[in-house]
Amino acid sequence: MTAPRPAPTAGDGPAIEARELSRRFGAFLAVDRVSFEVERGEIFGYLGANGAGKSTTIRMLTGLLAPTSGTGRVAGFDVRTEPEAVKASIGYMSQKFSLYLDLPVRENLVFFGGAYGLWGKALARRADEVLALADLRDAGDVTTGDLPGGVRQRLALACAILQRPRIVFLDEPTAGVDPVARRTFWRIIRELAREGTTVFVTTHYLDEAEYCRRIGLMVDGRLVALDTPAALKATWVPERLLVARGRDLARAGERLRGLPGVQHVVRFGAALHVRVAPGGVSEEAVAAALRSAGASDVAVEGAEPSLEDVFLAVVGANGRGAEAAS
Amino acid sequence: MAAGPTPDGGAAPAAVAARGLARRFGPVTALDGLSFEVARGELFGLVGPDGAGKTTAIRALAGLVRLDGGEARVLGVRAGARELRERLGLMPQQYSLYRDLTVEENLRFFSRLYVLPRAVYRERVARLLAITRLERFTDRRADALSGGMYKKLALACALLHEPEVLLLDEPTNGVDPVSRRELWALLGEFVHGGMTVLVSTPYMDEAERCTRVALVHRGRALLQGEPSALIAQFQDEAYEVHGGDRDLLDARLAALPPVREASPAGARLKVVVARGARDEVAAALAPLGATLAPAAPDFEDLFLSSIRRAS
Ligand SMILES: Nc1ncnc2c1ncn2[C@@H]1O[C@H](COP(=O)(O)OP(=O)(O)OP(=O)(O)O)[C@@H](O)[C@H]1O
Ligand SMILES: [Mg+2]
Numbered sequence: 001m002t003a004p005r006p007a008p009t010a011g012d013g014p015a016i017e018a019r020e021l022s023r024r025f026g027a028f029l030a031v032d033r034v035s036f037e038v039e040r041g042e043i044f045g046y047l048g049a050n051g052a053g054k055s056t057t058i059r060m061l062t063g064l065l066a067p068t069s070g071t072g073r074v075a076g077f078d079v080r081t082e083p084e085a086v087k088a089s090i091g092y093m094s095q096k097f098s099l100y101l102d103l104p105v106r107e108n109l110v111f112f113g114g115a116y117g118l119w120g121k122a123l124a125r126r127a128d129e130v131l132a133l134a135d136l137r138d139a140g141d142v143t144t145g146d147l148p149g150g151v152r153q154r155l156a157l158a159c160a161i162l163q164r165p166r167i168v169f170l171d172e173p174t175a176g177v178d179p180v181a182r183r184t185f186w187r188i189i190r191e192l193a194r195e196g197t198t199v200f201v202t203t204h205y206l207d208e209a210e211y212c213r214r215i216g217l218m219v220d221g222r223l224v225a226l227d228t229p230a231a232l233k234a235t236w237v238p239e240r241l242l243v244a245r246g247r248d249l250a251r252a253g254e255r256l257r258g259l260p261g262v263q264h265v266v267r268f269g270a271a272l273h274v275r276v277a278p279g280g281v282s283e284e285a286v287a288a289a290l291r292s293a294g295a296s297d298v299a300v301e302g303a304e305p306s307l308e309d310v311f312l313a314v315v316g317a318n319g320r321g322a323e324a325a326s
Numbered sequence: 327m328a329a330g331p332t333p334d335g336g337a338a339p340a341a342v343a344a345r346g347l348a349r350r351f352g353p354v355t356a357l358d359g360l361s362f363e364v365a366r367g368e369l370f371g372l373v374g375p376d377g378a379g380k381t382t383a384i385r386a387l388a389g390l391v392r393l394d395g396g397e398a399r400v401l402g403v404r405a406g407a408r409e410l411r412e413r414l415g416l417m418p419q420q421y422s423l424y425r426d427l428t429v430e431e432n433l434r435f436f437s438r439l440y441v442l443p444r445a446v447y448r449e450r451v452a453r454l455l456a457i458t459r460l461e462r463f464t465d466r467r468a469d470a471l472s473g474g475m476y477k478k479l480a481l482a483c484a485l486l487h488e489p490e491v492l493l494l495d496e497p498t499n500g501v502d503p504v505s506r507r508e509l510w511a512l513l514g515e516f517v518h519g520g521m522t523v524l525v526s527t528p529y530m531d532e533a534e535r536c537t538r539v540a541l542v543h544r545g546r547a548l549l550q551g552e553p554s555a556l557i558a559q560f561q562d563e564a565y566e567v568h569g570g571d572r573d574l575l576d577a578r579l580a581a582l583p584p585v586r587e588a589s590p591a592g593a594r595l596k597v598v599v600a601r602g603a604r605d606e607v608a609a610a611l612a613p614l615g616a617t618l619a620p621a622a623p624d625f626e627d628l629f630l631s632s633i634r635r636a637s
Contacts, residue, residue: 050474148377
């Protein structure tokens with residue numbers, strides 16, 4: 001009945017290291033010579049379109065899938081030759097995680113704890129800790145299947161951090177989670193990082209990716225960009241960004257494409273984001289064009305690009321255009 | 327686009343009518359008097375926290391859940407009636423495809439359920455494959471698709487038969503930002519062509535694209551109307567925080583009672599605060615070197631503020 005020891009790590013290099021990491025399925029190259037390093041305690045975001053190779057990369061780095069070529073080191077261990085040591089050092093929340101829905105919340109933790117060699121009082125104490133950390137203090141006796149989706153995802157996270165891993169891989173932990181619950185989830189992720197845990201996370205909600213220290217962006221198996229959010233914005237959306245709000249903008253937006261300097265017109269909810277090259281049209285000219293095309297209550301103003309603008313620019317620049325204005 | 331009598335003057339029944347829907351599952355009240363109506367040709371959104379009752383409502387409208395009270399009607403007919411089979415389409419949140427069949431085989435299988443003429447089938451499949459960007463992968467088995475690709479295939483199967491009324495339960499979870507826009511453009515085209523769509527979503531930018539939305543909380547509708555009209559009635563205030571360190575600001579904001587929520591907005595934070603509390607919040611942030619600048623509220627701000635007030 002010893003207290004759980006922190007999970008093992010070897011050496012003091014980067015938490016995660018990929019070198020020319022590749023994976024083929026038959027003739028299809030799902031991950032194509034990906035290289036990067038993730039520092040200890042960093043929140044690292046891994047973004048890309050569906051099928052870009054994010055989950056495949058994670059499955060290789062968690063020791064679940066052998067790379068076809070290249071190397072991966074996690075917590076200092078080689079994912080190909082020491083997959084068991086890798087698995088013992090990390091927490092992993094998969095895109096298709098499964099919990100026992102007919103068991104109470106606490107029993108799920110006991111089950112996962114047993115799989116990690118935790119038991120008895122030490123397990124009970126640790127279960128309380130992770131329940132508190134995951135904001136599930138009062139949910140211990142609730143049947144897992146009765147929990148709303150967003151709360152279930154937090155339980156999956158609690159299971160993933162039971163053994164105090166130094167590194168966690170979270171594959172779309174907030175998919176389908178409502179805005180309030182997503183904020184709670186990210187408070188927990190950031191708390192983990194503050195305590196020194198390295199977080200490798202994928203998401204299709206680009207607003208929350210703003211909390212990552214650095215972001216890698218994948219397109220068709222290749223890592224095409226890797227930097228801080230600010231640097232990605234400066235590199236990929238160097239143009240002036242205008243945000244247009246108003247009524248009946250969608251169709252009117254089509255008219256903007258011919259205006260001098262207008263490079264992209266994309267919908268963001270009810271608004272339009274318009275990227276304008278230096279020397280191109282003014283805010284007033286864009287507003288006037290929208291009005292003359294039938295929009296009303298129009299307001300156009302300059303804005304700083306978001307990571308979603310970056311995502312659309314990167315994916316668009318790599319042959320998968322994002323011209324969906326209507 | 328508003329609900330009401332149809333242009334032909336008749337009082338045509340609403341495409342979808344939920345009247346006082348009530349349902350309990352053991353100790354859990356899933357629906358507690360939920361009412362809303364969707365006119366023909368509307369793109370109507372259901373939003374709300376996880377567990378608010380959206381899925382139960384959609385299942386009730388598809389005739390899959392017995393109600394304890396209230397009435398669910400589709401195209402003027404009691405939900406679940408046989409005659410709706412051809413006219414109503416549903417994509418549930420938990421859908422299943424044949425994992426050992428390929429993309430193309432799944433599409434062909436689902437098309438048979440609706441007896442589509444060959445030429446129509448070919449045209450629709452080509453379009454759906456292009457929009458979902460699955461055309462390069464038609465001979466890949468469903469179980470070898472990525473999470474988002476699988477979701478998009480399920481959506482393509484549900485969209486094949488172009489029913490009069492389509493119910494979609496969180497169709498874009500796990501779908502990337504590029505494909506989400508393309509799928510919404512397609513829904514826009516369907517609706518333009520006369521289809522009625524009822525869709526639930528956790529994405530507030532999608533809610534903004536609906537003709538009307540209902541914000542569901544604890545089994546009833548907290549608010550409903552056009553997104554822009556609802557935002558115009560926003561009862562709190564939204565600000566962008568300029569200057570200061572984001573992590574320190576976040577911690578400070580979390581401890582201030584009038585702050586309903588703080589969210590990243592680009593590199594900055596956006597906060598929703600109770601009306602009239604601006605000075606109090608500004609004073610608390612000043613020592614951290616930050617100031618507040620008014621910001622236009624969006625649907626997500628409205629959602630956060632409404633749910634926080636109601637909880
Ligand atoms: N067992 C397999 N056989 C064949 N192809 C596969 C297999 N597993 C994955 N793939 C393919 O590899 C590619 C990358 O898939 P992956 O799951 O890594 O994508 P992803 O970036 O995680 O996407 P998503 O955002 O949809 O989760 C996809 O084209 C997928 O179909
Ligand atoms: Mg994935």
